[in-house]
Amino acid sequence: MTEIDLPGHGRHRMSEPLRLPPAATPPASRVAYAAAHVVADPLGHNAPGAPAAVDWDTTLAFRRHLWSLGLGVADAMDTAQRGMGLDWPATRELIRRSGAEARAAGGLLACGAGTDQLDPGTHTLATITAAYQEQLTVVEEAGARPILMASRALARTARGADDYLRVYGDLIGSSARPVILHWLGEMFDPALAGYWGSGDLDTATATVLALIREHADRIDGIKVSLLDAEREVALRRALPAGVRLYTGDDFHYPELVRGDGLGHSDALLGVFDPIAPVAAAALRALDEGDLDRYDALFAPTLPLARHLFAAPTFHYKTGVVFLAWLAGHQEHFTMVGGAQSGRSVPHLVELFRLADAAGVLPDPDRAADRMRRLLAVAAPLG
Template structure:
């Protein structure tokens, strides 16, 4: 096995040899026992991506190939979400085009995709509440007009414009009444996006729980489920207990997903996770075990990946996308390590080295020798050899 010089977050550089690949599927059928979506990233055009921004930064062919890899594993794709740098380089015109292409590709093979909608055609601050409502309605009409299902993402503009619970409720009431098919709501905590602090009109998420559950109960026929990304497993379980029959809780907890998906008794969480874009093969293999009634086997495969996921999503959590792209590059899912908006600079070289070690520990890389060459070449270009 090739030994490479690998940096660490503690400032050291040490030799490292990759251990090997886990025997995991390259293809799998969709899970019969859980709904499972991976929030996929976008692949940048390496010649155009930069902190200067601007259009033309996405490599569309490579981006769609990533979606087909996830579909091949039986996973659905959650499109144009925060993993795709929504609001962090991916603007609404690009998100709309991404949704259009993904819905068409999914339809061509009978695969699952849901598309995030937001209010990001507006400036972040200074909007009237009616403008925020209308921005949601515009994006809803666009994606539903394509035949797509939507995830109603948390809105920075709504967080800025709302003065209390009633303002949140009025906007969501209007959008849910307008939806032509059931939607997935999205509760994203401030750990992922500080601009969403106090969402639903309460500074403490536990106090917002009743607002959310009451809203869903009133609109149960229009709500397919809710994705919860608060990194608070007990709060998620409490909301799960309050949901009306037939409404799904999609865990977005990239720290505790094994227990939450396994569930307790009759209650469990489905999955809509950025982590599944990284550990797609492990997720598919684990869900196959769960479908067969083998919870111990499910846990044996999936639980060890949480250490890697916690590192990917380490604070400042908004930079987790860097780890998703870095590991995709190392595993051969894309040909370079560049991101739209130059976002790859959000993590240190030491953090990247630690990610490689953690990923190797769970057998993430299909071809460890290939990964070692890629990592060695990248770090050498940064002066580490």
């Protein structure tokens, strides 16, 4: 097997990649979305603060890859660098293009509607609602299920739970189809601290449950990314019948999706982007009742996921794109907003080792060659 010298680790021998049968159909026992990244145009002016220049062909090819595995695509989410390099004009185009691709492929698609076209600062609740509505219209016209993303503008402006209930109640009532709510913890975005009107999570949970119970027939589910498995299970058990809990917990997803005697979580996960073939195979095993295989497939991905989403968690997108480059889904390690600088060389070296151990690098020779080239520039060994 191929070997590579890694700083701090010496000589590393590459593992055999997993050989998994293709999956052409979605899992039957769970709804599963992979939150997908965008591929930057490497010759675009993707500096911090510049308008995003996207390689549309490669971005859409990656979505077709996810659909070919039977996974749904959650697009225009934080994994696609919403609020961290992907501006609203590029997001709008992404939603429209992904909608067309989903129709052609027959793939499941949900897209984020937010308020990131607004300038930073405080806005009225009416302005925030109108911004949401503008984006909601784009998502609906694309044929995608709407995800009402957590809003930085609303977090700045709201004076308490009633403001959240008012804005979300208006949006849910006006949506053409049931929505997915989105609770993104401050580890993913510090600007969302105190979402739902309180820094106390028990109080915030009570607010979001009140919203869901009032509009249960108009809510498909809620995506929860708090990295707190016990809290997620408690919320899941409190939801009205028919409302899904989509786990966004990239630290505990195997146990949460596996479930217990009282229920399970469905999945809307950023980590499913780099581990998509393994995730699809694990969900097939779950469909077949083969829990031992399910556990065996997911277990090696957990150390990878926990390193990928290590603090500062909001830089996990850098690792996602790095792994996509190593796996051959794109020909460069460049990101919109210059976000490839978000992780250190030692972090990326460890990510490489863990991805290899998890079997998610389909061509070890290519992955090792790309890692060597990165190290030659970023951390020459002498």
